[in-house]
Amino acid sequence: MATNKYFNYGDRNQQNLYESLVIESIQMYGQDVYYLPREIVNKDAILLDDVPSRFGSAYKVEMYIENTEGFEGEGDLFTKFGIELRDQATFVVSRRRWVQLVGKRLEVANFRPREGDLIYLPMSESMFEIRRVETETPFYQLKDLPTFRLQCELFEYSGEDFDTGIDTI
Secondary structure (H helix, E strand, C coil), X not given: CXXXXXXXCCCXXXXXHHHHHHHHHHHHHCEEEEEECXXXXXXXXXXXXXXXXXXXXXXEEEEEECCCCCCEEEEEEXXXXXXXXXXXXXXXXXXXXXXXXXXXCCCCCCCXXXXXXXXXXXXXXXXXXXXXXXXXXXXXXXXXXXXXXXXXXXXXXXXXEECCCCCCC
């Protein structure tokens, strides 16, 4: 017998308790950030690229910053054109809170954050672009996936339109 037959590790009550503990810990140790979904203005049909983007809404949601000793990445690089910032951060957000605060309000992708969208961190007054969304970490704890892990890089402004109604953004 490899596992104990008297314990069911996929019980819905255990999953709800685990997810509630994850949400509470993110609310205790996390930050209130703004999620800005990218709105496609004019999509290039040949290269499938969106040259002009627009950010017309912002949603406040709590996220945990996984980087414990400051932002990761290559840091500040001195080039012949000036200083280039290459900071990276990993944000963790609960799936249930994502659906409650953001997902139900979005028409396009209400099930998860999208690559290319932005996260505004008021603590450092910096904007991060989502580069990768990890959907299976931690790997099926209690047969459930309670969080999204967002790997982000510092956003480089290149003429995008910001009209979120929030003055700091």
